[in-house]
Amino acid sequence: MSRGSAVTPSTTPPPELVSFLESLAEPHILLDVGYCILAANAAYRRQFGSESSVVGRTCHAVSHRFNVPCDQAGESCPLAQARDSGRCERVLHLHHTPLGEEYVQIELTPVAGANNGPGFFVEKMVPLPVAAQHGPSAHGLIGRSPAFQKMLGLVARVAPSRAAVLLMGESGTGKELVAHAVHQSSSRARRALVPVDCASLPEALFESELFGHEKGAFTGATQARPGLVEAADGGTLFLDEVGDIPLPLQVKLLRLLETGTYRRVGSTDQRHVDLRVVSATHRNLQRMVAEGRFREDLYYRLSIFPIYLPPLRERQGDRALLAHALLERVVPSPRVLQLSDAAVALLEAQRYPGNVRELRNLLERTALLCDGDAIEAEHVQQALACGLPPSEERGVSDPPPIEAQALAIAGLPLRHTAMDDDALRRALAAHQGSRVALAQQLGVSERSLYRRLKALNAKR
Structure with missing residues (x-):
């Protein structure tokens, strides 16, 4: 990383603010209104470089090697947005790091200065390892086109939440990889992501595969068996090609989404499960709803946060x-x-x-x-x-x-x-x-x- 030109800070940061940033576990830097980096905490230094290599330089020079602010170089600038709005702003940027380029979710919060003086901006950086452009994570999502970055920005937005995600796109666009990205960037990353190939399961076996069955529930059920829903408890259930779920079973899936409860085949006992649902389809579900081939209520439960995956x-x-x-x-x-x-x-x-x-x-x-x-x-x-x-x-x-x-x-x-x-x-x-x-x-x-x-x- 080249050092670039140093700039003169517009003000001196309060020691207590610098000390507070130092205590945070995530990478943070402190900026003034002129884009100058005033301080970098220990987490930032461990991940992105030494303090001496960034303090006194502009954020756009360090992160993007730009000579001008991001919004003057064709990128979105969270500092300019926060300065105008007066509130926290979030953007997804492709940053230069000691290991190469990687996507970073930026959260930039304005902080008022003392005695109505010039304010400061606290920038938090959360890398998205599932979309890194180098190293082992290169087996994840790769791209830098505007269409790809728009999609990835939505993934970064929704991943930390509990919202159900519907991935829509043509066959071969990487819907399962994106489902993994949502899961790995969530608080459920330490638990399992359980895929369900809805297109390959015959209707007669779909319910028992999804919800499990009790011993003697049907011919051949010689012992009780948990289903994929139980395997996903605490994690994420990925319903691939959700448009192929038979209509009679859609109501049972709807109940699972609405109440978090289900029954094994052959049982009257209700079971509870804590999971997040990510679904994917190449079909036009809205058209299927209009044609009566997909439940409207289920569609709205699955598509709380729809994401379009652009074709190549x-x-x-x-x-x-x-x-x-x-x-x-x-x-x-x-x-x-x-x-x-x-x-x-x-x-x-x-x-x-x-x-x-x-x-x-x-x-x-x-x-x-x-x-x-x-x-x-x-x-x-x-x-x-x-x-x-x-x-x-x-x-x-x-x-x-x-x-x-x-x-x-x-x-x-x-x-x-x-x-x-x-x-x-x-x-x-x-x-x-x-x-x-x-x-x-x-x-x-x-x-x-x-x-x-x-x-x-x-x-x-």
């Missing part, structure tokens, strides 16, 4: 980050593989209707096709062509020139690969010839290319 096509800039991280997960140790720039460009250009799951599968397939220690564009092309009829394979044995690789179209004409705006911008930057030649290289007509370029300019 809406997460501009995240594909490269995910590609590098996922490659580490799919390649067995001790083998280490690197991605070339051209390979990353090809991966970034795909639309991924299967989202992160599809990207992971593609990377695993690509790694199996690579015998060296670096994945090149031709390996990605081969992986993309796997399973295609020979008539649809393009450029597998004869890789395109490096300019076309930089276009990130995997050797396929534009009509066969959905090229997004970012990929088209890279195509323009990499191509040195005429627009006619570019259209030929992309496999589209000049008119089609002209329409895309016109639409691209209109978005600026």
Whole structure:
């Protein structure tokens, strides 16, 4: 972390305020109205660096390496918000730390100065290890696009509460990972997170799997057995694909949510349980409610705090980050593989209707096709062509020139690969010839290319 320019504090902090911060278990810093860090407590120093490396510098220089406040650099600034509102403000920021970048939940509270003098601001930082960009936690949530940060900010908001969370998004967007993030960032993190795959359980077994059964409750019930609800006591119950729960069982789930009570199959005794419910679905539950296929009262109990998970096509800039991280997960140790720039460009250009799951599968397939220690564009092309009829394979044995690789179209004409705006911008930057030649290289007509370029300019 570079030291950067020191600034002159606008005032001296009261010793009792500094002493109070030192006693707190969470990382805290004290700021003046000019963004200058006046003090950093022991918890902050242990986690983010020594006091001498931060005191006397601005918060935006330390945390983001910005020369100007966050709100002047395209980020939200909690100090500016707290200064205007006069109350505590919370934001999610991606901070530089000694270990790399990680997401931190910021809580910034204004404190009045003595004799109506300049005030102070106390900033509390709560890292979100499930969304760190480095180290062991890199197996969690990864991304830095605005859509991803908006979603993660909602996770940080709701995680410490008891509210039921409904995760909505397409298949492959990482709903189970987000459920883990909610659980791990809650007070229930030391207890179990119990997943229930609602789509795979047949209706006849659903109730006994969820609530358990007594001995002799049905044929084959030779002994009493607790259900998944009991296993989640004190923790979190994750109902994956909740839209597939049969209607007759939805009323029993509703009772569990409303009263915290349930009965095992074959028993008349009510049991109590303390759990939090996180559910997920790729279905449109509101439409199902309108069609009578999902209980309206259950929908409102499950969706106290709904969170939309953006598909990969809406997460501009995240594909490269995910590609590098996922490659580490799919390649067995001790083998280490690197991605070339051209390979990353090809991966970034795909639309991924299967989202992160599809990207992971593609990377695993690509790694199996690579015998060296670096994945090149031709390996990605081969992986993309796997399973295609020979008539649809393009450029597998004869890789395109490096300019076309930089276009990130995997050797396929534009009509066969959905090229997004970012990929088209890279195509323009990499191509040195005429627009006619570019259209030929992309496999589209000049008119089609002209329409895309016109639409691209209109978005600026």
